[in-house]
Amino acid sequence: MSSVLVEPLELEALAIPAPGEPAASLATDLSMVGHVRVSLTAILGDVELPLAELMDLKAGAIVALDRQLDEPVTLALNGKPVATAHLVAVGDHFGVQIEKVL
Amino acid sequence: MADRFGWIGESRRRAALAWIDAQVHQWWSDWSALPAAATCSFDEGGIEGLLGDGSQVLRQSGSDLLLVAPGPAALAGAFVGVAADAPGSLARYIGDEAIEDLLHRLALGMHGEVSVPVDIEQVSRTLLEPRLGSVAISVAIGGLDLRIRLARRLVNQVQAPVRARTVSLTSRRAASGDARARLRGELDLGDIALVELRALKPGDVIVTHCHLETLPTLVIDGERGALVARAQLGEHRGHRALQLLVP
Numbered sequence: 001m002s003s004v005l006v007e008p009l010e011l012e013a014l015a016i017p018a019p020g021e022p023a024a025s026l027a028t029d030l031s032m033v034g035h036v037r038v039s040l041t042a043i044l045g046d047v048e049l050p051l052a053e054l055m056d057l058k059a060g061a062i063v064a065l066d067r068q069l070d071e072p073v074t075l076a077l078n079g080k081p082v083a084t085a086h087l088v089a090v091g092d093h094f095g096v097q098i099e100k101v102l
Numbered sequence: 103m104a105d106r107f108g109w110i111g112e113s114r115r116r117a118a119l120a121w122i123d124a125q126v127h128q129w130w131s132d133w134s135a136l137p138a139a140a141t142c143s144f145d146e147g148g149i150e151g152l153l154g155d156g157s158q159v160l161r162q163s164g165s166d167l168l169l170v171a172p173g174p175a176a177l178a179g180a181f182v183g184v185a186a187d188a189p190g191s192l193a194r195y196i197g198d199e200a201i202e203d204l205l206h207r208l209a210l211g212m213h214g215e216v217s218v219p220v221d222i223e224q225v226s227r228t229l230l231e232p233r234l235g236s237v238a239i240s241v242a243i244g245g246l247d248l249r250i251r252l253a254r255r256l257v258n259q260v261q262a263p264v265r266a267r268t269v270s271l272t273s274r275r276a277a278s279g280d281a282r283a284r285l286r287g288e289l290d291l292g293d294i295a296l297v298e299l300r301a302l303k304p305g306d307v308i309v310t311h312c313h314l315e316t317l318p319t320l321v322i323d324g325e326r327g328a329l330v331a332r333a334q335l336g337e338h339r340g341h342r343a344l345q346l347l348v349p
């Protein structure tokens with residue numbers, strides 16, 4: 001039976017670049033992260049209510065939002081607004097037609 | 103020792119006063135058909151103030167509580183409304199029972215002893231002289247002047263009644279009712295690959311995996327966006343609107 005030498009792995013301490021020190025930028029190609037999935041949300045509108053009114057909301061209550069029916073919605077990626085768009089139906093699914101990229 | 107350390111703090115004195123005030127109001131409303139405003143105040147008078155014209159009735163509960171009330175005729179007049187000079191009359195009986203009941207309430211309410219009629223000579227020195235460790239309270243109600251003396255042992259057991267608080271608390275909900283919360287209607291369109299957003303320009307259509315029957319939500323605007331309700335998307339007076347379904 002052959003013997004194998006097992007030794008602890010020793011790592012060198014990494015030097016942190018000083019702030020402001022010029023460094024080469026890494027390539028930032030979206031295709032590198034293209035498969036990453038992000039959460040897409042359509043913000044339909046906002047409304048401001050007194051707390052008393054909010055607490056009294058019941059099923060069936062209608063809450064009118066601050067946007068007209070034909071105004072675009074705001075698209076948010078992971079909660080951050082990125083575009084405005086119109087909600088459309090594509091078959092059985094929602095689609096969004098981009099109006100403006102923010 | 104008790105004579106040397108007879109001081110009773112102001113908060114305890116006021117608690118005792120408020121408690122007596124509440125008890126007297128309840129007692130009067132139970133015995134008299136006529137409403138009357140009671141005035142309770144501290145009475146720092148000495149023995150002379152207690153004796154008055156000599157026609158009073160003195161009742162004591164143990165050595166901790168003393169009640170000085172007007173004579174039987176005055177009590178009868180206050181509760182029955184007739185001058186009752188004759189001993190044994192119904193009016194006198196009612197007046198006597200009423201004042202006995204007051205002392206009973208005060209004594210039992212403070213875990214004292216059942217009261218007995220006493221002469222001034224039998225009253226404890228502590229009750230006669232408040233500086234030795236008692237609280238003296240004067241009550242005026244329905245034409246009656248009552249004097250009450252509480253020894254420190256009883257005062258220590260008094261809890262200020264709720265009605266004695268001068269400021270009534272408002273519920274947090276009522277107090278915050280005028281504050282305004284910003285809500286947001288949103289529709290979760292699901293996940294989308296970043297590659298689909300590449301070179302995004304106006305007019306492009308992104309097809310989502312979100313079915314048309316997916317319900318929007320109404321959330322509290324903010325970092326965490328607490329869910330208020332799921333809702334049906336619709337129109338209300340020209341505006342986009344949500345009809346709430348379930349919380």
